[in-house]
Each structure stands twice: as structure tokens, then as C-alpha cells.
Amino acid sequence: MDAIQQLALASGIAIGGLSGAVVSAILQRRAQAREARRLAGLLASGSSPSADAAHPLSPLLAAISQRMTALHGAHDEHDAQRRQLSADMVRLMHQTDGAMRAKDRFLAAISHDLRQPLQSMDLALERLRREALPAQAGDVGQLQAGMRTLTDVLDSLLLLSQLDAGALRAQAAPCELQDLFAEVLAAQAEAAQRAGVALLAHAGRQAVYTDPGMLAGLLGRLIDNAIKASPRGGRVLLAARRHGGEIRIEVRDGGVGIAPIHQPRVFDEFFQVGNPERDHRKGFGLGLPIVSRLAALLGTRVELRSRLHAGSCFWLPLPRASVLQRPPRAVLLDADAAQRDALAAMLGSWGYAVHAEAAVDAACARIGGGVGAVDAVLCAIDADDDPAWALIRAAASRQAQAARIVLCSAPGPALLELAARHGAQALSRPPAPSKLRSLLAQRPLQALRGAA
Template identity: 35%
Template sequence: MNAEFGLQDRARHVRAASTIGLWVGGLFTVFNLLQPDLRTLGLIELAAVLLLVAPSFFFSRLSSRVALAETLLLLASAVIFGALIVAGGIQGTGLFWVYTLPFLAFFLKGERLGWVYSLAFLAAVALYFGVQQPTWSAAYPHPPVVALHFVLSLAFYTLVAAAFNHVRSRYETQLQQGKAQAEAAYASKSRFLAAASHDLRQPAHALGLFVATLKQRPLDAQSTELVQGVESSVRALQDMLNAFFDYSRLDAPQLAVTPKAFPVNPLFEQLHNSFAAVAAGKGLRLRLRPSPLWLQTDPVLLQRVLLNLVSNAVNYTETGGVLVACRRAQGGQAVRIEVWDSGLGIAPEEQSQVFEEFYQVGNGERNRAKGLGLGLSIVRRTCEVLQLNLTLRSVPGKGSCFALEVPRALSPAASAAPPSPGWPLQSLAFFAPDLAHVAEPLATPAAAATTAASSLPASDLQGMHVLLLEDDVLGGDALVALLQNWGCRVSRAESAAAACELARQCGAVDVLVSDYRLPGPHTGLDAVRMLRPILGDMLPACIISGDTASEVRAQVQAAGLVLLQKPVRPAKLRSVLRHAGRAQTPLAAADESANPCPNL
């Protein structure tokens, strides 16, 4: 990579120098050709410009010919400056042009070859004045003193050029070392954050599931209040972990951007499903206008942007509503998506600051229920990654409108019909529900009520047989308890091999829920591939992971599976299980004693 960047820098240097050579050489050529006593010099300059400088400009655009372009440019300079010496140009302003050759040599060829070309030209000039000039009657008769002074001054400027190049090289080396150290430090920080993210998400994931299970147990009023307080604290902790780690991922140079064509309507439906209950709890009207338009960008990162924008709109609006709509822009080449709210608005002097980290309007007391102040910073930086134009219009006391322009994709004929509410399980991976937590509001009374309602046992999960593959003890215990409270039968294994053995004993499983990281050589994706030949090729499956690496997300999406990021919201897990139930024939209540399936 460094060699590639070095080659690009050299090519830019040669193009700049050869461009200057074309203009300056051409002007002096015309000037000298118009002077009767300088036409010979003009012809030499014309030949050098046409045969050497112009090809140098052309070859500098070819990565495999940059070295040749440098050599041609230096040769052109030597020919023109040599002609100036022979024609007596150094008696006038030509003296200063000749002195530029050693600087040009070091600039183009570096320290070692710069010395070679500079000393070679200096030696040729010295030989000319010492041997050739006295015997060549056509040459300009430079006095010996002038010749000696010129050779000495050329030697001096060669040393000056070498000194300048040495200083430049030293600072360039220091910059490269500093860059290498910064990259190493960043890589170390990224490894630490990746490890910390996985390790911290595990207990937070288990804690959230234990609290959700506890809420389903019969509790007195005082205990219920305590559990709700614990749930609010856990939810705030999970949101902070998610926000901080997702924010840090935006700095990763390997952040995967996968543009693809997809329709607007399913994306809007996801937003409606995520925020309808919260908006209704605050008495707000949430509207998302359907559209037949298609987009061409990374759907996962775009969903992250819109989740944050709609979340902010809902959180900072007390009366009125929130509108999400889109229309054609840029002559039909783009789609302009707008998020309107009737909230408190943003003053003009604050509109640039709201995109900074941890800056919040009207939250000087740092109320966690209003978020952390990272949402709009994530929006701005994600739009920069996707190269989307983001704008803000706002009037204090009236509301705000955030808009972004997304490249438009041509929609197939089938896209005119809006998607049906019941998507297959695999289609959820297209919009990556693992990122939905980025913009989920923190615990508010309305959100708490919604969460409480969503955590009640669902009849459509009654009797569903779930094969759980989880090696973390706390996380596995919490998932088992939660699934059993929903009426599911759970068979649990801790490795892919154990899951295969368990599957052979079970004979039938309705859905597989597997952690990504497993003991031994196999991942959760390997486990899915190993289990489907045993349990059926159409076995619904989802992956749960505390690993935030983009490679994991890409692998899960490529397999057509859902990725739930730890800590998993119980409502999201239940939604995935519901889709799994719709993707196959209705489940009949099974008799566990008739089909024993022990945990391994």
C-alpha cells in the first residue's frame, strides 16, 4: 500500500513538473525563435519540449511509466540548460534556470539518484568549460573566470539542493513513522474495543433477559416497581454500550460498505414497527408515506441513519407528530428522504453543533432518557461514509426537517406493489435488525410500558421447539428461562458437535437460535450448515453475537440469516421467532414425554 501511494505521489510530481515545463518551455521557445540571433537555441528548446517534455507529461499518467517520465523530464532539462550554456544564456537570466536542475533531480529521483543526475550534469559542465569550449569556435566565448565561477556556483547549488532534500526526507520519514505508530495504536484500540464489546455485551445480554423473565413472574406492587427500575437501568446500560461501540466502529478503515438496490417501502415499514408504539405512548402521530421508489446504497448503514433521525424526532417532540417521506431529486437521479417533526426546533447558531459528539439541545442536565448525544454524530459520519448529502432546516418552537439525498435505483416492475406485512424470516437480514438498537429510545414511561407489554408470553410461540446453541452459561440460562416463559420447548447445546448429536435424538426442531462464537473450530454459521441436513434444509435459524466486526455481519447476511446483536431485546427475539413460525406450517402442541430431547 505504501509503495502504491509513493508511486502516485511521484506521478503527481512528474505531472506538475512536466506541465510547468510545457508552458515555460513553450513560451521561451516562441520568444527565442522570434529573435534572429537566438533561433538555434529556440529550435533546440522546441525539439526538447516536443520530444522529451510532452512524452514525459503523457507517460506520467501511466503507473508503469512514471520512472521513464522522470528520466525524460530530467533529460529535457539537461538539453535545454546545456544549450543555454553553449549559447551564452548564463550571461543573463538563463543562469538562474540552470541552477534549478539539481533541485529538480532531487525532487524527482530522490536522494541517491538525485546525486547521480546532479553530479553527472556538473561533471559534464566542467568538462565542457575545461575541454570543449576552448576548441569549439561555434560556442559562446565565456571568459575563464566566468566559467570557473559558474562551475563553483553550480556545485554550491547542488549541495544546497541535496541539503534541502535531506531535510525533506528526514521529516517525511518522521511523518511515516508517526503515521505507522498512529495506525498501530488505532489497530490496538480497535482490537481492545472489539474484545471489550464482546465481553461486556455478554453479561449485559444475560442481565436484560433475566430481567425480562423476572417481569413475567407474579410480583407484588413493590417488587414490580423495583423490577421496573432495574429494567430501566439495564436498558440505559445496554443503550450506552451499543452507542459507544457502534460509534467507535465508524472510525474503522475496514468498515464494510455494500451498496445494493432495495425498495423504500420495507425500510419505512421497519421504521414504523420500531417507533409506532413509542410515538403512540406520547400521543404523537407517526406517519411514513409509502413510495414506489428504490434506492442504491448500503441498506444497513442507511437504516442506522434513519433510525437515529426518527428516534430523535420522537424523543424531542411533545405534541404534534413525525413525518417520514421521500421524493425524487437531482432530476430523478436521487431520492430525497425527509424526516419532519413538530418538536422544539434548533436555533441557527446550534444547527452545526448538534452534529458534534455529546451535544444535545435542551438537555443541559444530561438526562439519560433523552439519549447520549451521539445519534446525530453517527448520522453525520455515516452519511460521510456513504457520501450522502445531509441537510437540516429548523425553526425554534416549530420543528425540524432532516433530509438526505440517496442515489436512486431503477425499480423492477414488481416493486410497484407494497410489501406484505409478513416477510419471510430470511428477509429480515436484509435490513439487519442487529443495528436497530442504535436508535431505540432509552427507558421512558411509554417505552417501559411498551417493553412490559411486549415481554408477555405470546400464544403463537406456544409449543415451538427451539434448539439453542449457546456456550455462555449466564446467557444460555437467561435465554432458556425467557423462551420457556413464552411457552417454547428448549433444547440446549454448547457446541456444534453436541447440537448435531442432540438434533439426531430430537428428530424435529422448529427454529435454531445459535451464538456466533462457539467452542472448538465451528462458528454458529457452521452449526447451521451442519444441522440443516439433519433437521431439514428449510430449518429457520438466526445468529446471536456480541461480536461487532463487519466481517461477521457480512457472513451472516451472505448466508441469508438474521443477526441479532447482543444485548438482544426480548421483543426482537420474539419477533424473529414469530416470523419463523409463519415461515412454516402451523405448529402442533408437542408432548415432551413422547419425544424426549435432553440438553447436552
């Protein structure tokens, strides 16, 4: 065999060997791929590859399988814990809601059961004050002060409950601040006089778009807070300033001020600065929490600027409105000409357009649209079956925004119960000017309470 033939034979043998090796490698890779797919299927199905213990990958695959089993178990345990936590949170929310509803029912029951006896006692004390001998005047005054404190706490707790329950809704309208400021300061005049604090107001011809009753209640509590913080001989200023498209309403005092560390907590319930002895004459820590909630209902916020020994300024922004053109309107029903004329004159001095009537039908005609929107309805009633109740019922159905005030010479429990059912407030006749003006300043808020 010559050299060429030998070379060809060697090349053929080499090519054949190489081809065989390639084919063998391909077949081996395919077998390994099939085996890998089979083992992967076992792992995916959760089966153990222990039956293939002779396979070189079996120890590794067994370890992977064990780890996956452990991970599945941990995942299932985590899911169970998450479901349990969710169930606990839902149960806690239901318990909290139930507790809040129970609190609201409790406060509503207290209001219903205590408000009428307290009102009867207040009217009786007012009669005692008028008839008391000089030696008894001090004792009667202390009783009246205690009655005011108890009534204020009850009213504050009830109002907080209503605000938290969402039972009150703001009814925005243009509101001229000059008249509203006068009403707010008049309602606080007696407290300021007792404390020796001067009340000042500066409103100009500014008007805002808001709920007048809620704003009056908010400002009244800020003024009350400022009076308590001021020294005897101090001053409290209620002012309105234009600030762009808004009106900024401010309540300033020259009192002790509030330290920076306490300022974030002044709107917390029952929190008080400088009253560790819990002296009720300094309040109960409910005024500013109510202020904060009322501001939220009005779509605004209350801000605070204060320095120790330099006084405090609480302020809130409200949208500007055009100045109102009409005075507030009152319908007065009283068959006694002397008392009717005296009360009409007093209301007129406060800026009211008064429509005074002696007959029930004439007064009801006024309510029915003869004078337009009415802000207050005052009615002299001395019996449960007095025909004048028709005016109160007409006001409740046709002028729900108006304050409804029943004037009684000698109210009994049944009459007070009837007034409450009609959403009316009862005052002694003739009414004390400060009490009457305080009710008129809160007229829309009273209407909302009656509807709640």
C-alpha cells in the same frame, strides 16, 4: 614617387594595419573564450578559481563560486529536511493506524466480554418485570432503562468502530418503503410513547434500491434523534417523496431546531446541542455520526434544514426501484403448538409469510430452498445440545442474509455464548413484540455483523 604610388603605399599600409588589428581581435576573443570555458569548467567541477587571482575576472568568479557553494549547501540541507519530514509523516501514519487498530480490538473485546452478560441481565430483568409486585415495578423499570442505555452506547461504539474499519458492506436490493417504515416506527414506538410524541409515516407505494438493514438502522437513529428533540405532545413524520429519478426520504420534527452556527457540527462524534449537563436521556452524540457513515456506505448523503424554534428536517436521496411483489419470509421452529401459533400470528400481522414447523428436519428443508430467500429464522432452544441448533447452523450457511433469532425460556451463559458464535440474537420466550420487531427491522445489518 608620384602621387599615385604614395596613395597605393598608404592604402596598403592601412589595409595591413586593419588586417592585423582584425586578426589580433579575433585571436584575443578566442583566447578569452578559451579562458571563459576553462573558468566555467572550474565552476562546474566545484573548483575554486583562486589560483587565477591575477585574472581581472577572478574576484567576480570567486564570488559566484562562493554563492554556488552556499546554494548547494542550502539545497542539500533542504533535501535532508524534506527526507526527515517524510519519514516523520510515515512514522505518524503508522502510529495512527496502530492506534486505530488498537481501538478496534479494544471495542471488539468489550463487545465480546460485555454483550453476553448484558444480554443475560436483560433477560433476567424481563422475567423480573413479569413477576414483580406493583411496589417493585418502578425499580425494575429503572433498571431496564439503565440497561437499555448501556446496551445502546455499547452497540453504537461497536458500530462506529466497524464502520471506520470498513468491516461492513452494503448489500443493495429493492426495498418497499411502506413495510420498512412500519418496522422502523414499531421499533421506536416505546421510546415515543415514553416521550409523549406521536409517530407518523407516509410512504405510499414507493420502493428504493438500497440495503434495507442499513437504511432501517439509519432511519431508526434519525427518528430517535427527532423524538429527543420534540416536546411532549409533538409529532415526528417519516415520509418518502418522489424527486425526479430518486426518492427523497425525510424525517421531520417540530422541536427546538438547530442554530446555523451548530449545523456544520451535528454529524461530529459526541457533539450535542442543548445538552451541556450530558444528560444520558438526551443521548450521547453518537447517533448522527453513525447516520452520516451509514449514508456514505449507501452511496448517498444526509442533508439538514432547520431553524431555531421551527423544527428540523433531515433527508437523503436514494435511487427509485420497482415495488416488490413478495412479502418478507420467516421460518419458525417451535415444538410447543400454542407458542408456535401465537408467534406465527404476530409475524403474520406484521406482513410476514410465516412457515411454522414443529420438527427440525422440516424447518431445515424450508431453509434449504423450499421457500426461496428467507428474511428471518426463529428457533425455540432451551439447551446447549438441543437438536434445533441444526436449523441455526443451516441458516448461517444457506440463508446468511436472514436474521437468526434464538428464543430461550431460561438462557444461561453457555447458551448465549453458543448463540453468539452462530451469529444469532437471543430473546426471552415468548419474545417482547417491540424487541422482536426491532431485531427484524435490522436483519441485514445483523447478518453483516455476524460475518464481520
